[in-house]
Amino acid sequence: MVKFIFVTGGVLSSVGKGIVTSSIGKMLQVRGFKVTAIKIDPYVNVDAGTMNPYMHGEVYVTDDGGETDLDLGWYERFLDLNLKKENNITTGMVYKEVIEKERRGDFLGRCVQIVPHVTNEIKRRILSIAKKSKVDALLTEVGGTVGDIEGLPFLEAIRQMRLEEGYDNTLYVHVALVPILDVTKEMKTKPLQHSVNELRRIGIQPDIIVARCSKMINSEALRKIALFGTIPKEAVFCSYTVESIYQVPLILDKQGMGDFICKRLKLSNGEPNYREWEKFVNALLNPKHEVKIALVGKYAGLVDSYVSMNEALRHAGAACKTKVNIEYIEAEKFESNPDTVKNLRSFDGIFVPYGFGSRGTEGKLMAIKFARENNIPFLGICYGFQLAVIEFARHVCGLKDANSTEINPQTPNPVIDLMPEQRGIEYKGATMRLGVHKIIVKPNTLAYKLYRKREIYERHRHRFEVNLKYLGKLEEKGLTFSGKSEDERRMEILELPNHFFFFASQFHGEFKSRPGRPDPEYYGFVKACLDKKLGKPKPELS
Numbered sequence: 022m023v024k025f026i027f028v029t030g031g032v033l034s035s036v037g038k039g040i041v042t043s044s045i046g047k048m049l050q051v052r053g054f055k056v057t058a059i060k061i062d063p064y065v066n067v068d069a070g071t072m073n074p075y076m077h078g079e080v081y082v083t084d085d086g087g088e089t090d091l092d093l094g095w096y097e098r099f100l101d102l103n104l105k106k107e108n109n110i111t112t113g114m115v116y117k118e119v120i121e122k123e124r125r126g127d128f129l130g131r132c133v134q135i136v137p138h139v140t141n142e143i144k145r146r147i148l149s150i151a152k153k154s155k156v157d158a159l160l161t162e163v164g165g166t167v168g169d170i171e172g173l174p175f176l177e178a179i180r181q182m183r184l185e186e187g188y189d190n191t192l193y194v195h196v197a198l199v200p201i202l203d204v205t206k207e208m209k210t211k212p213l214q215h216s217v218n219e220l221r222r223i224g225i226q227p228d229i230i231v232a233r234c235s236k237m238i239n240s241e242a243l244r245k246i247a248l249f250g251t252i253p254k255e256a257v258f259c260s261y262t263v264e265s266i267y268q269v270p271l272i273l274d275k276q277g278m279g280d281f282i283c284k285r286l287k288l289s290n291g292e293p294n295y296r297e298w299e300k301f302v303n304a305l306l307n308p309k310h311e312v313k314i315a316l317v318g319k320y321a322g323l324v325d326s327y328v329s330m331n332e333a334l335r336h337a338g339a340a341c342k343t344k345v346n347i348e349y350i351e352a353e354k355f356e357s358n359p360d361t362v363k364n365l366r367s368f369d370g371i372f373v374p375y376g377f378g379s380r381g382t383e384g385k386l387m388a389i390k391f392a393r394e395n396n397i398p399f400l401g402i403c404y405g406f407q408l409a410v411i412e413f414a415r416h417v418c419g420l421k422d423a424n425s426t427e428i429n430p431q432t433p434n435p436v437i438d439l440m441p442e443q444r445g446i447e448y449k450g451a452t453m454r455l456g457v458h459k460i461i462v463k464p465n466t467l468a469y470k471l472y473r474k475r476e477i478y479e480r481h482r483h484r485f486e487v488n489l490k491y492l493g494k495l496e497e498k499g500l501t502f503s504g505k506s507e508d509e510r511r512m513e514i515l516e517l518p519n520h521f522f523f524f525a526s527q528f529h530g531e532f533k534s535r536p537g538r539p540d541p542e543y544y545g546f547v548k549a550c551l552d553k554k555l556g557k558p559k560p561e562l563s
């Protein structure tokens with residue numbers, strides 16, 4: 022029998038439901054249970070792939086090429102899972118399926134309605150994952166805030182699941198904000214009480230309430246939450262602000278949450294084993310060194326745009342006992358004030374992340390040129406890789422007008438061009454080159470030193486690539502493509518052998534980075550930043 026744990030949120034979004042969901046998964050995992058997680062997103066988009074990062078944060082890419090909500094990234098990192106695209110359910114996906122069935126005639130003669138047809142499709146998806154994944158517990162996080170119109174069919178579906186799966190097999194967790202007022206320093210539980218009331222109006226009585234607060238809630242706040250939430254005090258927990266989010270499972274479990282959940286769901290409760298997790302958290306919280314990295318991007322105003330990249334840098338930092346300080350720099354600023362590029366000298370490394378469209382690309386090119394000419398460690402991911410090729414073509418190969426056709430479709434030197442199979446594509450949704458593809462790593466290169474394998478599998482999300490017509494010219498001038506697709510048609514990794522560390526990949530290593538198991542390209546970069554700072558020589562390749 023699978024245990025179903027549902028997590029809802031109240032008062033406002035971004036309250037930390039994703040981290041609480043991941044943390045509950047961890048509490049069960051360290052007690053020996055197998056878990057998986059689903060994220061429900063009540064928006065009408067079929068997936069997150071068509072949304073701007075400023076709307077929704079980064080698009081997280083799964084092995085099977087799903088363009089999903091960033092919470093799947095938290096589940097994968099906390100629980101060391103490789104999820105599938107079906108682990109992200111959206112309103113768009115559900116309605117698309119129901120409408121296709123209606124057109125096919127599956128409901129012939131009937132009036133197709135939100136209840137039961139849409140709610141049945143939601144339950145079918147949840148149950149199918151529970152069955153396929155053979156887990157002890159399935160966590161389902163409902164995105165948005167209780168009270169949103171678009172969330173209602175999902176809440177109705179999970180309400181029905183209590184009746185169908187039974188009391189002992191279902192658990193409702195409600196996470197809501199408890200603000201502290203600036204003036205009186207009082208912890209205010211009223212917004213949380215209202216959101217619990219709203220949840221009850223829909224027919225769901227929470228079993229557990231998690232108060233999200235900047236500090237541990239005091240006994241008065243706890244008493245009120247229990248009283249007005251109609252739950253025992255033992256079922257109220259507090260997710261207070263900690264230095265690292267990886268501490269959240271530890272602080273919640275310490276309050277008794279893991280044991281409470283096991284008891285309530287009648288799961289035989291083993292002793293939790295946090296040894297590995299604590300080792301990682303301790304390394305993260307007790308660094309011996311520090312490096313400062315400039316992230317030169319286009320979505321620098323919203324940290325959530327680069328969340329997997331941030332985490333990959335932190336995992337790499339923990340592995341070399343180094344605190345990684347990231348400064349977000351809007352690339353466009355260099356364009357209006359070219360002199361300020363020199364300020365990058367104060368950084369230990371320069372990082373150019375993914376991106377789309379032309380805004381800020383000239384600024385990113387200036388940052389890459391600065392890194393290359395001044396021997397500053399550089400890592401480029403996806404667009405960062407493509408822009409590194411353009412920069413090299415312009416300033417080393419002398420192709421002054423080299424560009425990507427994404428930026429200038431009329432460029433006489435399209436060193437980066439649309440992939441041939443992309444030409445006829447009109448639909449924008451889920452049509453990029455997505456998910457895991459095999460890459461062959463060249464021996465005696467920095468790439469081989471980092472990956473120690475001839476074959477690697479990495480996640481992708483792009484439409485453009487290196488134009489093979491320019492390969493000879495680029496290589497002749499010293500750019501090494503140390504990773505390629507098996508048929509050698511696609512360039513996947515580049516490096517500059519004479520530079521201290523100049524490395525870029527068409528793929529996104531950050532999606533495979535895990536606490537305690539950093540991704541090789543991110544590790545190599547952070548280690549190079551540290552070595553350079555400490556005045557160490559460039560490491561040998563053998």
Ligand code: GLN
Nearest residue numbers: 375376403404483484485
């Ligand atoms: N815009 C580029 C492309 O589509 C790079 C995409 C990315 O950085 N993920 O190929």
